[in-house]
Amino acid sequence: MDKAKSPVWMPYTQMKTAPEPLKVKSGKGSWLYLENGEKILDCISSWWVNIHGHACPEIAEAIYRQAKELEQVISAGFTHEPAEKLARLILTKLPDNLKRVFYSDNGSTAVEVALKMAFQYWKNKGVQTRTSFLAFEGAYHGDTFGAMSSGSRSVFNDPFNELLFDVDRVPFPSTWSDDSEILEKEAASISYLENLLSENSGKYSAMIAEPLVQGASGMNMCRPEFMKKLQDILKKHDVLMIYDEVMTGFGRLGEWFACIKSGTEPDIICLSKGITGGFLPLAVTVASEEVYESFYDDDAAKALYHGHSYTANPLGCAAAVASFGLLSENENSFRRIENIHKKEMESLRKYENLTRFRICGTIASVDFYGDSGYLSSIGPILKSFFTEKGFLLRPLGNVVYILPPYCTSEEEICMIYEIIAKAAETALI
């Protein structure tokens, strides 16, 4: 493909210096097949969405069947079976307090909706002072303005700095295997939060967090015990808890959702990425009955004035219902992967240029020594090494992670560990 002539402007890409994009013809299971006849193992579920692998026939069929019935209908004043069914299915796997499902199109919009819900919740209750948000250092919540504001500042959002609203940030107690300082890190994070809350009592509407695993900033993992402590403190101070489970949802952490894995109950949860198995863009923001009730009123001004042209698109909902069915029928597909990681990761421990070995459910991650951060010089070197060898692994700076489709076989996962070992061995760095 002639890059100079292609009209396609790519995301997160410096078009001038980026290598030629690979032209993909088809996919099957964990494999992508290129136009030039080569094949590539998708080790990151194509940006964390293809939980069942590529071109899953059951979901393709479901979309085809739905497309012949109803492809789209305005979603104010109308509903349809796929939207009703999906909402009910999702609620069966979430904590009991979560009851109301609001549809949108992607992770960023799910986050915008959650922030608006939390903010207006207090206004609707007549509280005018709770106009700030809390978030974690290193957070990533998407690329729209509310999502960028609540995410940490980085090269991703630097040009827009003046347009972003301030949030107060709490240190994230990132941990890994053989981490002897985790209790101190958690205590420091908790006391930082408690100070903020006592100094600014009545100022915060909500705290937003990626529970258990922060994705884009480098697969930073924290302990379930920490999420519990966080919940207790926020409850005590009457601050709503928003879980951004856009990446962690639908089996990714070896359990249906991170809230279930950590035994916590957020007031609002955002889900997207894996929701349709990677077929169509769709997202939901699910709110507690209490949040919903503050909007439920004779006063029209208390409604949630947010929506998108494609809200609750029937094809997206039908794909998600089919994907949900596959997950329910075979929970072992996502529950089995953690043990494979545990076994295989041992083979990497001997390399001195690798550090911070960590696993949470289907995700395994390790850091290469060297400069860290998204623009770390190691990232592109590793990426092209893996690509040349036929692996889609896209390091986040110096962080290499495996986030496979759940259909990936044990043998294929072993191949991924072997190629990471080879990268460490050839001392690329």
Ligand SMILES: *Cc1c(COP(=O)(O)O)cnc(C)c1O
């Ligand atoms: C990817 C991601 C988002 C943004 O989702 P998009 O669909 O890319 O807009 C938000 N939060 C988290 C945790 C994510 O991983």
